[in-house]
Amino acid sequence: KQEVTQIPAALSVPEGENLVLNCSFTDSAIYNLQWFRQDPGKGLTSLLLIQSSQREQTSGRLNASLDKSSGRSTLYIAASQPGDSATYLCAVEFLLTGANSKLTFGKGITLSVRP
Amino acid sequence: EAQVTQNPRYLITVTGKKLTVTCSQNMNHEYMSWYRQDPGLGLRQIYYSMNVEVTDKGDVPEGYKVSRKEKRNFPLILESPSPNQTSLYFCASTKALAGEQFFGPGTRLTVL
Numbered sequence: 001k002q003e004v005t006q007i008p009a010a011l012s013v014p015e016g017e018n019l020v021l022n023c024s025f026t027d028s029a030i031y032n033l034q035w036f037r038q039d040p041g042k043g044l045t046s047l048l049l050i051q052s053s054q055r056e057q058t059s060g061r062l063n064a065s066l067d068k069s070s071g072r073s074t075l076y077i078a079a080s081q082p083g084d085s086a087t088y089l090c091a092v093e094f095l096l097t098g099a100n101s102k103l104t105f106g107k108g109i110t111l112s113v114r115p
Numbered sequence: 116e117a118q119v120t121q122n123p124r125y126l127i128t129v130t131g132k133k134l135t136v137t138c139s140q141n142m143n144h145e146y147m148s149w150y151r152q153d154p155g156l157g158l159r160q161i162y163y164s165m166n167v168e169v170t171d172k173g174d175v176p177e178g179y180k181v182s183r184k185e186k187r188n189f190p191l192i193l194e195s196p197s198p199n200q201t202s203l204y205f206c207a208s209t210k211a212l213a214g215e216q217f218f219g220p221g222t223r224l225t226v227l
Binding site: 031032034036041042043044045046049051089091093101102103105106107108 | 148155156157158160203205207212213215216217218219220221223
């Protein structure tokens with residue numbers, strides 16, 4: 001069964017700290033992995049999409065890496081700010097038989113950046 | 116502006132009263148999906164559609180119906196809502212298989 005795990009469920013850091021959010025998945029047969037941000041009661045905002053052939057993607061202070069063989073991805077946030085406080089979700093598009101796919105989400109990491 | 120829209124954004128209803136949540140995307144995407152999000156359970160897929168008139172069940176389809184008569188629209192229908200369908204619902208679309216997912220703003224549904 002394809003599963004996506006994000007540990008810990010919550011994280012609190014002081015402003016300015018560089019931090020890493022982890023995501024692990026159970027099957028290396030994937031199309032892609034996507035990181036989302038969700039503010040309380042709001043929708044999901046796509047942050048970075050990494051295709052299975054890629055190792056990393058960068059956008060501003062964010063860098064996401066992908067290691068298919070170990071079933072891991074990390075989201076690196078540089079110089080964290082209070083505005084980065086949100087829940088970060090990892091979603092993996094698993095490859096199924098017949099070229100089908102299934103998008104599976106982790107339960108998210110709730111990040112709090114203290115001023 | 117490229118976006119996925121959902122209506123209504125908030126809805127309080129009573130058990131058994133049929134309702135429809137609309138979803139529309141203006142990006143000419145082939146794939147559309149519905150998810151529900153519940154505390155401790157995360158996001159779970161209800162139904163998805165790969166194209167017009169092509170739909171399939173996700174992980175939690177019981178109590179829901181969908182239709183895809185036009186490419187841009189993918190409504191979610193609750194024929195007889197029950198309290199266990201109280202949740203935050205999201206519609207999503209993507210251009211192609213395994214493409215970047217775009218999510219709507221969510222619909223918070225309460226069934227009394």
